[in-house]
Amino acid sequence: MKLLTLNFLTCAIKACKSSPASFPLHPRDVELEIVESDINLPFLKNILPRLMWAELRTIAAELGLPELPETAPTRDHLVEGKEEAKEGEEVDEVPSQTARDLHRVLLETTVKEGKLVCGNCAHEYKVMEGVPNFLLPGHLV
Amino acid sequence: MSRPEDTLPPDLFYNDTESRKYTTSSRIQRIQSDMTHRALSLLSLASPSLILDIGCGSGLSGEILSQTPQYGTPGGPHVWIGLDISASMLGVALEKDVDGDLFLADAGQGVPFRPGTFDAAISISAIQWLCNAETSEDSPAGRLSRFFGGLYASLRRGGRAVCQFYPKNETQKKMVAQAAIKAGFGAGLLEDDEGTKNAKTYLVLTVGGGDLDGDITGVVRGMDSVHVMARPGAKAAKRGGDIVKGSRGWILKKKEQMERKGKVVKPSSKYTGRKRRVQF
Structure with missing residues (x-):
């Protein structure tokens, strides 16, 4: 499971829905894996405003990843200094180092094994082979 | 032909053999890919988006979402997250090494993502399973309402969802559509090959606001055999006259x-x- 997904995941239990502590889920005893993939600049631009940067930093710190900058990058940071575009010609945008780092953290770093713990109810969701188990027993739904 | 929904719950029906059969059958592959392309055309995504795939199974539709526009995926390659209740199906998806993230989850228990996460959602041949409840403490209506409620919240404003499903009968079709409308969606039912054995029902849902072309009627404008069932605001007006x-x-x-x-x-x-x- 990508770290990007973890940035959107909340506790599934109904009672936790109203509590702010149900997001983000805290990774425990985690085994990480890097899965290489092609950088997708339009996607990064699309998803950037929807990221919760503060929570992403917390999770990165909990996982022992290198510290992320304090403020989120903006869309302009993702593109290498644009060359002067000639009229009527489209220039392919070149991803900057920031974009490549972001791609590395969000889309290539994946959780392979471990647990995700809700900050509110302390329910543990097991992750096996990169697939988290979000099936709940009937009384918690 | 008997409906698998009537025989067993989905997590038991799609066991290892059934999952493999489903994924390797070239006939099913072709039908699924046709339906995914149809659903994508209804979503009309212009740029790479984050998509939720409900009932992703072995990732037959997900593989199409990860394709580039050259291979017929408009706006691709998309990043997707798939939910499925069958561990065997997900096992097949893992073997195939699909690009999306997989979750073992029951859509009838809600959608565990924070509000405004997804640009779009897609579901191919899955939500008819929500019309069955396996325990006495659960009901089809409850499962549908939790699912559509969760889906509505997790889509961003102006987002769309297309759910292809196999309704058992008119009642079930209506029940699903009504549950979606109750959750707040603008809903429309689109039927391909209506009245034949190959009939395919698509539930097209929109979330109000954002940069959408009006409500659901914008999506299906100019299409044949579409019945618009509810317009946002129409319900409120009716209630006032009671x-x-x-x-x-x-x-x-x-x-x-x-x-x-x-x-x-x-x-x-x-x-x-x-x-x-x-x-x-």
């Missing part, structure tokens, strides 16, 4: 109803529905 419960008008209406049923009803007079004087 008679207040307990008022004179309401009592008279009820009396009339009872009379039509053949019950004995006291005649109405100027005192009908009046409050009694406060007794000293």
